[in-house]
Amino acid sequence: MSTNVLPDRSPTTAAQRPAAGRVRGLTWVVLRQNRALLRTMAALLLLAAADLLWIHIAGQHTIGILRRTGCYSPASWSSTQCWTLLAPINRPTFWYVQVLQPVVTAIPLLVGVFVGAPMIAQEHERGTIRLIRSQSVHPLRWLAVRLAVPGLAVLATTGAIAALMSWVWWTDIVHGPIAFDPPFQFFTYPALGPAPVVWSLFALAVGALLGQLLRRTLPAMFVTATVVGTTFGVMSWARRYLSPITDKVVPLNEAQPTNAWLIDRGAVLADGTRVDDEVCISANHACDGATASWIKYHPAADLVPVQLVEAGILLALTAAALVAVFRLARK
Amino acid sequence: MGDRVNDPTNIPPAETPLEAAALEATGLGKQYKGEWALRGCDFTVPAGRICGVVGPNGAGKSTLLGLAARLVAPTEGGLRVFGEPGATAELRARVSYVAQDKPLYPGFTVAETLRMGRELNPAWDDEVAHRIVDQGELRMRARIGSLSGGQRTRVSLALALGKAPDLLLLDEPMADLDPLARHQLMGTLMAEAADRGTTIVLSSHILPELDGVIDHLLLVQHGRIRLAGDLDDILDGHRLLTGPAEAPAPPADVLVERRVGGRQATALVRTDAPPDGPWEGERPSLEDLLLGYLRSPAAPQPSASPNDEVAA
Amino acid sequence: MIEYRIERRSGVSTYQQIVQQTKQALRLGLLQPGDKLPTAREVVELTAINPNTVLKAYRELEREGLVEPRPGLGTFVRRSLARPEAAADGPLRADLVGWVDRAREAGLEREDIAALMASVLEQRFGSGVSPAPPN
Numbered sequence: 001m002s003t004n005v006l007p008d009r010s011p012t013t014a015a016q017r018p019a020a021g022r023v024r025g026l027t028w029v030v031l032r033q034n035r036a037l038l039r040t041m042a043a044l045l046l047l048a049a050a051d052l053l054w055i056h057i058a059g060q061h062t063i064g065i066l067r068r069t070g071c072y073s074p075a076s077w078s079s080t081q082c083w084t085l086l087a088p089i090n091r092p093t094f095w096y097v098q099v100l101q102p103v104v105t106a107i108p109l110l111v112g113v114f115v116g117a118p119m120i121a122q123e124h125e126r127g128t129i130r131l132i133r134s135q136s137v138h139p140l141r142w143l144a145v146r147l148a149v150p151g152l153a154v155l156a157t158t159g160a161i162a163a164l165m166s167w168v169w170w171t172d173i174v175h176g177p178i179a180f181d182p183p184f185q186f187f188t189y190p191a192l193g194p195a196p197v198v199w200s201l202f203a204l205a206v207g208a209l210l211g212q213l214l215r216r217t218l219p220a221m222f223v224t225a226t227v228v229g230t231t232f233g234v235m236s237w238a239r240r241y242l243s244p245i246t247d248k249v250v251p252l253n254e255a256q257p258t259n260a261w262l263i264d265r266g267a268v269l270a271d272g273t274r275v276d277d278e279v280c281i282s283a284n285h286a287c288d289g290a291t292a293s294w295i296k297y298h299p300a301a302d303l304v305p306v307q308l309v310e311a312g313i314l315l316a317l318t319a320a321a322l323v324a325v326f327r328l329a330r331k
Numbered sequence: 332m333g334d335r336v337n338d339p340t341n342i343p344p345a346e347t348p349l350e351a352a353a354l355e356a357t358g359l360g361k362q363y364k365g366e367w368a369l370r371g372c373d374f375t376v377p378a379g380r381i382c383g384v385v386g387p388n389g390a391g392k393s394t395l396l397g398l399a400a401r402l403v404a405p406t407e408g409g410l411r412v413f414g415e416p417g418a419t420a421e422l423r424a425r426v427s428y429v430a431q432d433k434p435l436y437p438g439f440t441v442a443e444t445l446r447m448g449r450e451l452n453p454a455w456d457d458e459v460a461h462r463i464v465d466q467g468e469l470r471m472r473a474r475i476g477s478l479s480g481g482q483r484t485r486v487s488l489a490l491a492l493g494k495a496p497d498l499l500l501l502d503e504p505m506a507d508l509d510p511l512a513r514h515q516l517m518g519t520l521m522a523e524a525a526d527r528g529t530t531i532v533l534s535s536h537i538l539p540e541l542d543g544v545i546d547h548l549l550l551v552q553h554g555r556i557r558l559a560g561d562l563d564d565i566l567d568g569h570r571l572l573t574g575p576a577e578a579p580a581p582p583a584d585v586l587v588e589r590r591v592g593g594r595q596a597t598a599l600v601r602t603d604a605p606p607d608g609p610w611e612g613e614r615p616s617l618e619d620l621l622l623g624y625l626r627s628p629a630a631p632q633p634s635a636s637p638n639d640e641v642a643a
Numbered sequence: 644m645i646e647y648r649i650e651r652r653s654g655v656s657t658y659q660q661i662v663q664q665t666k667q668a669l670r671l672g673l674l675q676p677g678d679k680l681p682t683a684r685e686v687v688e689l690t691a692i693n694p695n696t697v698l699k700a701y702r703e704l705e706r707e708g709l710v711e712p713r714p715g716l717g718t719f720v721r722r723s724l725a726r727p728e729a730a731a732d733g734p735l736r737a738d739l740v741g742w743v744d745r746a747r748e749a750g751l752e753r754e755d756i757a758a759l760m761a762s763v764l765e766q767r768f769g770s771g772v773s774p775a776p777p778n
Binding site for chain 3: 379380381514515517518519520521522524525526539542543544545546616
């Protein structure tokens with residue numbers, strides 16, 4: 001028998017195995033509870049990362065060929081040879097703009113409905129909240145960990161996806177040879193910068209709050225979808241006011257700068273009065289004799305300030321929702 | 332906590348006056364959406380007792396246990412647990428509660444459920460928890476969602492006892508168990524009480540389940556406590572009378588229930604005096620007593636305060 | 644070691660059943676002086692009865708001088724109730740066996756014999772055979 005062990009190794013510690021590096025306590029319970037969610041998120045992240053890397057590599061490969069063959073500039077595309085060489089770039093671009101951007105836009109809604117809403121609602125519905133409250137752990141500490149684990153998982157996953165999406169958009173799409181993808185477009189804006197992250201966290205908190213309020217999973221899912229969808233609609237409308245709008249008089253019928261977000265435009269009459277384009281079209285001859293055009297727009301460079309202000313508002317709403325969750329739990 | 336009865340040679344006094352009662356209710360009431368689930372409850376359950384909470388469904392038994400488990404806040408009055416009026420960390424570690432529906436995480440395995448108990452409770456007794464699970468021949472790798480109601484009850488009880496509590500609150504613990512498992516688990520509970528001096532408060536509407544088990548009684552009816560106290564004292568304070576059908580009814584102020592079947596009448600009365608008239612009296616069994624009270628929700632008409640019946 | 648069998652519906656309190664079964668074992672010589680009684684835990688785990696009941700029964704047996712607690716060890720039999728005349732190989736028992744056999748041959752059922760026995764005991768001893776009420 002090889003009982004010649006160190007004297008400080010008591011049998012109990014041997015049976016419990018060294019705890020180094022092992023998750024313990026409440027964190028273990030909540031991690032175990034979220035095991036399926038964490039695995040799904042990891043798989044989705046891997047899939048998205050592989051997809052984006054492929055877009056980047058395939059795009060750069062084609063661009064390299066175009067550069068070497070002198071086919072990069074649009075002027076050369078009339079030649080059949082260049083046109084053929086250009087064709088392969090359509091697939092990754094299409095995939096990014098038509099598939100990935102809508103999917104990433106939908107992530108917050110999915111997070112809110114399928115992660116946030118069931119989180120607390122299911123604990124009430126299955127009665128497991130009473131199981132937890134009859135353990136030695138403080139209920140509010142449990143709630144904090146119960147929210148933090150999915151919260152951090154969502155933060156990490158959406159953070160990585162948003163970073164990759166922005167990087168590919170910046171390097172391969174908006175600066176690519178063919179793509180025209182203004183950043184303020186419906187499916188472009190929510191897939192860029194911090195937007196996927198803050199919207200996901202907001203949806204998660206809204207789901208948790210509604211779960212805590214309604215205590216039933218299905219109603220919480222429906223109401224979460226409604227609230228997140230409505231907030232998204234309101235924010236899409238209000239977004240234009242999140243940073244000062246550029247207001248300019250330009251030569252007649254000149255367009256807004258590339259990739260800018262046109263808010264409104266119209267004609268400037270000889271006497272200097274401004275008429276909206278809608279009026280020009282509906283009332284005949286209202287804009288006859290216009291001397292110039294006026295445009296209101298956000299230049300592409302406004303993307304960063306607008307997104308930062310929006311992120312601030314959403315994080316504040318998220319914090320408010322979380323405070324409400326804890327307030328309700330304390331009752 | 333000091334009340335250990337594991338050593339039969341070192342028999343402790345029935346009640347240690349220095350130790351706070353396990354439960355002590357004063358004017359306790361709980362209202363749900365305008366309806367009183369429980370009201371005007373005053374009772375004490377000394378530590379070390381095995382207390383039955385008996386009453387028809389909807390009488391307020393679950394509310395009472397929920398209040399003791401600090402899952403429900405009282406609307407009025409108070410319920411001290413080991414002298415503690417609120418919910419404290421110490422109390423959380425000392426009290427175990429098993430809800431009637433035996434909630435567990437369906438995705439966890441049996442082993443993971445027990446591990447959860449170990450991770451969340453500092454005084455966890457792995458051996459006790461595993462013994463209870465092993466007794467039921469449960470596979471440790473079986474998912475909770477795949478277990479029968481009785482097996483889930485067993486896991487719930489393993490979780491509650493593994494916590495090594497001083498007070499064990501069980502809401503209808505044995506309802507979905509077969510007679511063998513019921514006997515086995517009740518034996519385990521009693522052994523635990525013998526080992527650790529655990530106070531057990533269990534609700535039930537299956538009366539035979541409680542006979543020989545409880546030594547303290549709380550009879551709940553229509554949200555009120557009708558009887559509370561030491562079981563022997565309560566039984567000693569009642570007589571089950573048998574007599575001819577035409578015998579005059581016992582005085583209304585002590586009569587709990589009277590039934591006439593054929594030529595014979597039986598009556599349950601709340602007195603320890605020998606019966607007058609043509610009645611023959613005996614000490615009622617627990618079941619006689621409970622059935623008598625449950626069959627007569629109103630009697631006897633209280634002569635003074637509503638808590639007059641809280642005897643013993 | 645003695646194993647108690649508790650009958651829930653017998654009408655006799657569990658506490659009385661333990662006292663009676665212990666005395667019965669003492670009478671029959673199944674428990675001898677120096678034997679250890681099961682601990683409260685052992686009894687209640689098998690019978691699912693209240694541990695305080697077991698302790699109360701043991702206290703009663705101790706009060707009657709039949710058992711004694713030894714601190715830290717358990718509860719031990721002090722005195723036997725066995726009488727040599729009632730032992731398994733005693734002549735009185737053999738007589739009774741012979742008498743029961745005759746009664747069976749005469750066509751009496753178990754209940755008939757028990758009723759006859761109870762009636763005779765009643766006649767000879769008065770009504771003292773029923774257990775004394777709990778104190």
